[in-house]
Amino acid sequence: MKRCAFLSMASLEKFVCYDALLHAPLKRYGWHAETVDWRDNSIDWNQFDAVIIRSCWDYQNNPAQFLAVLATIENSRANLANSLEVVRWNLSKIYLRDLEAKGIPIVPTEWFHGLDVAALPPLFTHWQTPEIIIKPVISACADDTFRLTPTALTQQAKTLATLFQERDCMVQPFIPVIVTEGEYSLFFFGDEYSHTILKTPKSGDFRVQEEHGGQLQSVEPEAILLELSRAALAAIPEPTLYARVDWVRTDNGFALMELELIEPSLYFNMDAASAERFARVFAAGYFRGSKALRFVSAHT
Known part of the structure; x- marks a missing residue:
């Protein structure tokens, strides 16, 4: 054996x-x-x-x-x-820029090499959003991820400046539908589609991971999600054994949250044949x- x-x-x-x-x-x-x-x-x-x-x-x-x-x-x-x-x-989320350049829709993102906190307040107006998300480009399990209003940004400015002083990070508008609808995850093994789940955060939170109280349900993906996911997979440098493609619905259609190729939970519990x-x-x-x-x- x-x-x-x-x-x-x-x-x-x-x-x-x-x-x-x-x-x-x-x-x-x-x-x-x-x-x-x-x-x-x-x-x-x-x-x-x-x-x-x-x-x-x-x-x-x-x-x-x-x-x-x-x-x-x-x-x-x-x-x-x-x-x-x-x-x-795939280690750094800067790979999202590669995918965007190939026509894959992503959540609007500003990239920082060492955070300039003073550059953040204008983003609320630029994206016409009441909240932003900031996180390291190398991260997992929602570690060091912040959901911020302008007031919270002011209150946590020193913490953010210290935390991201020498770390690459990314800033995005917070997508409210993550709370109201959730985040879709599609799973592929080789080039074969396997299953899809919808992850929603617990009340009062925005993190969808089970460790943070997120809830899971099996769903059938819309055709556009399968189409977009296959386009994202085609942009990977090499074929893969497994891939998880995470999407969120926006006013302009679905946007890619992450293309998980390193250590994603594959949620075998959610599909008996997976x-x-x-x-x-x-x-x-x-x-x-x-x-x-x-x-x-x-x-x-």
């Missing part, structure tokens, strides 16, 4: 994770899966046939170390999914290209 590692963090005690639902279907395809801590320097990656990046929900605290570990894995005999090239491209779908795509070699060919030829 071939060995597969799920790259995770030391403790998932404060998180909701559904990757264990993959164990049984992977076993049916001849794979034994186990969860390992990405920060464990004692691991010999050559003992694995494949390593799948999964619940590394603390990588944003040390992205350089994270990339170094992935480089070690990619240089071992193990096949890394998604690839190091994809991760490097774990089997993932396992089948993975066992088949998971994508075309040199890495996939090496994977298939070495392990079939």
Whole structure:
């Protein structure tokens, strides 16, 4: 039986994770899966046939170390999914600029290399919005994400200046429909569409993650969401084993929130066939290209 590692963090005690639902279907395809801590320097990656990046929900605290570990894995005999090239491209949310340049609609965004707080008040008028969102370009789990009115911006100016003094960050208008309707997530394994969920925040919050009280429901995506998602996937540097595409409805149509290719929750609990779908795509070699060919030829 071939060995597969799920790259995770030391403790998932404060998180909701559904990757264990993959164990049984992977076993049916001849794979034994186990969860390992990405920060464990004692691991010999050559003992694995494949390593799948999964619940590394603390990588944003040390992205350089994270990339170094992935480089070690990619240089071992193990096949890394998604690839190091994809991760490097997707690590910073600046990738959204690449997608926008290719015609993918995104939420209007201003980018800062070291935050100039004085540049923020005019954005309320520029976007005709009563609230803005500010967050690091390298982030996960809504860490260091602020929803601000002009008054709150004044009150937290010193905190923001200190927090983002030497960090790249992004500022967007707050999209109220995130609270009233929610955020749509579409899941793809290889080039195969899997399922869609709608995530809505708890009352009084704007964060849709379950860890923050967000609620989930399975939905059928509108045709335009599938079309836009496939266009976004086509812009990725390499084909991927998995992708999650997050959208929000705006007055001008759907806008991309994020294209998650590193450690998105894939919500196998929300679609009974999704774990089997993932396992089948993975066992088949998971994508075309040199890495996939090496994977298939070495392990079939």
